[in-house]
Amino acid sequence: MVVAAPGHAGAVTAQPTDDAPPTPERGATITPYRDGPLIVRGDFRLVGDDGVEIDPGRDTVALCRCGKSGIKPFCDGTHKRAGFSAPSAPSRPRPAAHLAGGTGTGEPG
Numbered sequence: 001m002v003v004a005a006p007g008h009a010g011a012v013t014a015q016p017t018d019d020a021p022p023t024p025e026r027g028a029t030i031t032p033y034r035d036g037p038l039i040v041r042g043d044f045r046l047v048g049d050d051g052v053e054i055d056p057g058r059d060t061v062a063l064c065r066c067g068k069s070g071i072k073p074f075c076d077g078t079h080k081r082a083g084f085s086a087p088s089a090p091s092r093p094r095p096a097a098h099l100a101g102g103t104g105t106g107e108p109g
Contacts, residue, residue: 034088037062037075046073 028042040046040061046054054073062075066084069076 032065032086032088035085036079037065039063048073 028040028044031039031041033039040056040063041059043059044056046056046061048054056074063073064075064079065086066079066082068078068082068084070078
């Protein structure tokens with residue numbers, strides 16, 4: 001199972017809820033759509049910053065990235081009217097140490 005919860009600057013983080021490695025059958029995929037929402041598919045839990053679980057109501061959800069949605073954390077399409085602009089991928093690769101949490105080798109620091 002994966003937990004998707006608010007991170008810094010409106011980001012969403014996904015973390016396994018147990019020690020088992022994520023697999024296609026058990027994990028979640030989070031896809032940022034250019035100029036649009038984050039699409040979350042798979043086995044996940046959505047948790048607010050207060051720690052209360054939010055029922056997504058389905059296995060695939062669109063999460064707001066623009067901050068303008070009237071049904072946050074879910075996307076309601078307002079990004080189109082608001083002129084929200086964001087790429088679907090980072091403009092430059094992030095250092096592996098940031099992603100791995102320490103050593104840059106993929107192993108925890």
